[in-house]
Every structure is written in C-alpha cells, then in structure tokens.
Amino acid sequence: MTKAIILGIETSCDETAAALFHSHELIHHITATQLVHTSYGGVVPEYASREHNKLLGPVVKSVLEQADMDLSMIGSIAVTQGPGLAGSLLVGLSYAKGLAMGLNVPIYGINHIEGHIFANFIGQEQLPTPFLCLLVSGGHTQLIHVQQAQVYKLIGQTRDDAAGEAFDKVARLLGIGYPGGPLIDQLSQDGDPKFHRFSRSSFPRSYDFSFSGLKTNVLQYIQKHDPGFIKTHLADIAASFQEAVVDVLSNQAIQAAKDLKLDRIVLAGGVAANSRLRQRMTELGQLHELELFQPDLRYCTDNAAMIAYMGYWKAVLQQPDLLDIAAIPNLKLSFGQ
Ligand code: KG4
Ligand code: ZN
Numbered sequence: 066m067t068k069a070i071i072l073g074i075e076t077s078c079d080e081t082a083a084a085l086f087h088s089h090e091l092i093h094h095i096t097a098t099q100l101v102h103t104s105y106g107g108v109v110p111e112y113a114s115r116e117h118n119k120l121l122g123p124v125v126k127s128v129l130e131q132a133d134m135d136l137s138m139i140g141s142i143a144v145t146q147g148p149g150l151a152g153s154l155l156v157g158l159s160y161a162k163g164l165a166m167g168l169n170v171p172i173y174g175i176n177h178i179e180g181h182i183f184a185n186f187i188g189q190e191q192l193p194t195p196f197l198c199l200l201v202s203g204g205h206t207q208l209i210h211v212q213q214a215q216v217y218k219l220i221g222q223t224r225d226d227a228a229g230e231a232f233d234k235v236a237r238l239l240g241i242g243y244p245g246g247p248l249i250d251q252l253s254q255d256g257d258p259k260f261h262r263f264s265r266s267s268f269p270r271s272y273d274f275s276f277s278g279l280k281t282n283v284l285q286y287i288q289k290h291d292p293g294f295i296k297t298h299l300a301d302i303a304a305s306f307q308e309a310v311v312d313v314l315s316n317q318a319i320q321a322a323k324d325l326k327l328d329r330i331v332l333a334g335g336v337a338a339n340s341r342l343r344q345r346m347t348e349l350g351q352l353h354e355l356e357l358f359q360p361d362l363r364y365c366t367d368n369a370a371m372i373a374y375m376g377y378w379k380a381v382l383q384q385p386d387l388l389d390i391a392a393i394p395n396l397k398l399s400f401g402q
Contacts (some may be wrong), residue, residue, distance in 0.1 A: 068140040071380075072125070072164075073373025076157030077149025077177050078203070079108045081120040082369035083128040089190050089377050093132040094370040097124050106243045107233070114152030121160050139168055141385070143376020146174030147396030148204065154392035162388055171385030173376045177367075178205060178398050179215070181333040183378060184364040184371035196358070197327045199318040201342075202334030203229035206314075208272050208321050209398070211331070215382060219400045220321050221272025228310055228336045231276035235283050235306050239299060249303045250339050256304030258341075261286065263309040272321045279309055307341055315345045322355055331358040338365035 070092070073084040079102055084094035099116040102108045129135055144161035147154055158174075165172040182198050197220070198209040206223035226234065229246055236245025241252060264282045266275040283306055287295055295302065314336075322330050332346060343359050350357035364371055 068138060068170075070134065070138045070140055071373045071376045072139045072142050073175075073369040073371075073376055074121070074125070074142065074144040074157045074161050075177070075180075075367055075369040075372045076117040076121060076153050077145045077147070078153060078367055079113050079116075080367040081117050081124050082367065082372075083121075083125045084369035084373040085128055085132050085134065086370075086373040086377055089188060089374065091187055091370055091374070092134075093128055094368060094373075095124050095128045095131070096368050103243060106237055108150070110150045110152055113150055114156050117153050117156040121156060125160075136164075136168060139164075139170060141171045141173065141376060141380060142168075143173045143175050143373050143379070145177045145180070145372055146390060147393035148177055149392075149394060151392060151394045154394060158390070158392050162390075166388060171380075172388060172390070173379045174386045174390040175372045175375045175379065176396055176398060177372075178202075178396075180371035180375045181360075182209070182211065182331065183375050184333065184360045184368075185331050185358045187361075187364060187370055187374045193329055193356075193358070195327060196329035196331050197318065197322045197325060198331045198333055199314060199337075199346075200333045201228040201314060201336035203227060203233065205334060206274050206276070208318060210325060210327070212401075214378060215399075217398050217400050219398075220325070221274065221317065223274040223276060224268075225275050225277035226280065228274070228276060228314060229334070231280055231310060232307075232336065234280050235303075238280070238284055238287055239295075239303060241299070241303070246336060246339065249307055250341070252300050253304035253307045253341065254300075256298075256300030256302070258304040258308035260298065260301035261305045263306055265309050265313050267313065267317070272317055274313060274317065276310065276313075279306070307339070311339070311342045311345050314342060315349055318346070319349050319353055319355070323353065328354070329356045329358065333360060335366045338362055
C-alpha cells in the first residue's frame with residue numbers, strides 16, 4: 066500500500082475536512098464543522114479562512130493517526146480548487162501544494178461540484194452513466210445530464226436563489242437560526258405541509274428554477290400575520306415552505322428525466338440531505354420506474370471523501386495538475402453541447 070494513498074482536502078466553505086482513499090475505496094475521513102459562524106447567522110468568510118488555517122493541519126494529522134498511517138504513504142493529493150470562498154480555498158490549496166512539493170507527489174485540483182455529484186458512487190469503480198443529476202446546494206440548483214464521467218450538459222438552473230440559499234434565508238425570516246436547511250427539515254417533521262400553499266415558480270418550455278418569489282411570499286405571509294400566530298404555527302409554515310421547494314425540484318427533475326429518456330436520477334449537494342426531498346424522490350422514482358441514487362447522508366454536505374474519490378477519477382481520466390494551480394472561487398462545471 067506504500068505511496069498508493071490519496072489524501073483529499075476540502076476547505077471551500079465552513080467545513081475543514083480530510084479523507085484517505087486507497088484507489089476508489091474510502092479508508093477514513095474527518096469533517097470538522099466550524100462553529101464560529103453560528104452566532105452570525107451565516108458563514109463569515111474572514112473567520113472561515115482563519116479557522117481552516119487553525120484546523121487543517123490537526124485534521125490531516127488526525128485522519129492519518131486514526132487510519133494508522135503516516136505521510137510517507139500518501140501517493141497523491143486531491144484538493145478542492147473551487148467553487149467556494151476565495152480565502153478558504155486558498156488555505157486548502159496552499160497547504161496541499163506545500164505537502165505535494167514536500168512529498169514529491171502529484172496534485173489534483175478538484176471541482177467541488179463534481180465532488181458532490183460523484184459522492185453518490187464512493188467506493189465504486191464504475192459510474193452508472195448516463196443519468197440526470199439534480200444538484201441542490203447552498204450555491205447551486207441545476208439539472209445536469211451526465212453523459213459519462215466529466216461529460217456534462219446543463220439542462221436547467223435557478224434564475225435567482227439556489228435551493229439551499231432559499232432554505233437558509235427563510236430560516237432567518239422565521240427566526241429559527243443557522244444553518245437553515247437542516248433546521249427547517251427538522252422542524253417540518255412536526256408541521257403540516259398543507260397548512261398554507263406558498264407560490265411555486267416555473268417557466269414555460271424550460272427546466273429552470275426560481276426561488277426568490279417563494280422567499281418573498283413567505284416574508285409577506287409573516288408580515289401579514291401577528292407574531293403569536295407565526296410562533297404557534299412555525300412548524301406548519303416551515304413544512305409548507307419545504308413542500309413548495311420539494312414540489313418544484315422533484316417535479317422538474319422527473320419531467321426532465323422522462324423528456325430526455327434517462328432512467329436514472331442522481332441527487333447531489335447539501336439539500337440532497339433533506340428528508341422530504343429524499344422521500345418524495347423515492348416515491349416518484351418508483352411511480353415512474355426511474356432508478357434513484359441519493360448520497361449517503363454523511364456525503365451530502367461538504368466533506369473530503371467526495372474530493373478524494375474525485376481525485377481517484379481524475380487520476381484515471383487525466384494528467385495531474387501543475388503546482389501553480391490557482392483557487393477559482395466561481396469555478397463552473399464544463400458543459401458541452
Ligand atoms: O453542499 P453544501 O454542504 O455546501 C455548498 O456547496 O453549498 O450545501 C449547503 C446547503 C445549505 O444551504 C444548507 O442549508 C443545505 O445545504 N442543507 C439542507 C439540508 N442539509 C443541508 N437543506 C435542506 N434540508 C437539509 N436537511
Ligand atoms: Zn458543497
């Protein structure tokens with residue numbers, strides 16, 4: 066196993082994470098969630114990079130110790146290159162470059178979005194392409210036709226807020242704190258999704274999404290009712306909002322898969338952890354005889370396992386990167402025709 070280990074590093078936002086893979090197989094991974102942001106109601110970029118600086122060395126040390134390994138066994142390094150917060154990406158990338166130089170091993174810059182998509186297949190040597198991917202995270206809401214590994218076609222995307230962003234903003238409006246997605250998911254378990262029908266946006270002859278109208282709709286609803294009523298029905302309002310998001314995402318994904326004659330749908334990104342979305346997609350998948358892939362809950366939100374696994378794929382598909390690779394905060398997937 067000497068020198069055959071891939072070290073994955075993820076620092077794009079507020080998780081400091083490291084993972085070890087042997088070929089396509091996960092050995093161990095650690096995700097340290099930065100708690101410093103909780104009281105600010107969102108990620109403070111300056112604090113995020115400072116925390117990555119503090120945590121990354123110890124996280125890499127711990128993942129090696131817990132796997133009973135040492136630096137000399139690392140044969141390549143996969144590190145998130147973008148998209149993400151510039152300062153945070155720089156911390157991970159600089160650390161990875163230093164280590165790659167010191168160990169004299171190749172480095173692979175990984176697109177975080179690709180990591181999310183591939184997170185569904187961690188441990189597998191083959192990809193079940195082609196498939197339709199519903200990518201739903203804090204920064205992205207896209208429907209992507211994945212024709213084969215690294216060959217993508219964009220089918221639809223949000224015209225304003227991302228789905229995760231909508232969860233986070235509505236959680237703030239409801240005063241239930243940060244991070245909004247998991248809190249709304251949890252609160253909704255005790256609520257009635259049919260309590261109020263919030264608006265659902267769609268565009269004719271398009272698979273695009275829009276969530277800013279829904280957010281405004283929730284804001285107007287809150288302003289129209291007295292605070293006591295909102296407090297009493299907090300779970301019902303959360304569940305009704307979540308239902309609107311899930312309705313739009315799932316209906317659009319199913320329609321696109323059917324129109325494109327794809328019989329596999331893959332969920333990816335932080336919002337893929339949403340219990341109602343997973344439940345609805347499972348039901349609709351069965352109804353329409355579509356095979357559904359949902360990432361293990363551990364790999365929905367940001368983690369380094371998906372980065373190291375993507376490193377395995379990049380090593381299969383292309384040459385290593387040069388040591389001068391730059392952080393690209395707005396890195397996109399490369400879409401063909
Ligand atoms: O993929 P991710 O960890 O980071 C980005 O790359 O953006 O996604 C984070 C987003 C946040 O907006 C968070 O609120 C949302 O995913 N999220 C959820 C759930 N868990 C995380 N949204 C809805 N339900 C959840 N259970
Ligand atoms: Zn992410």
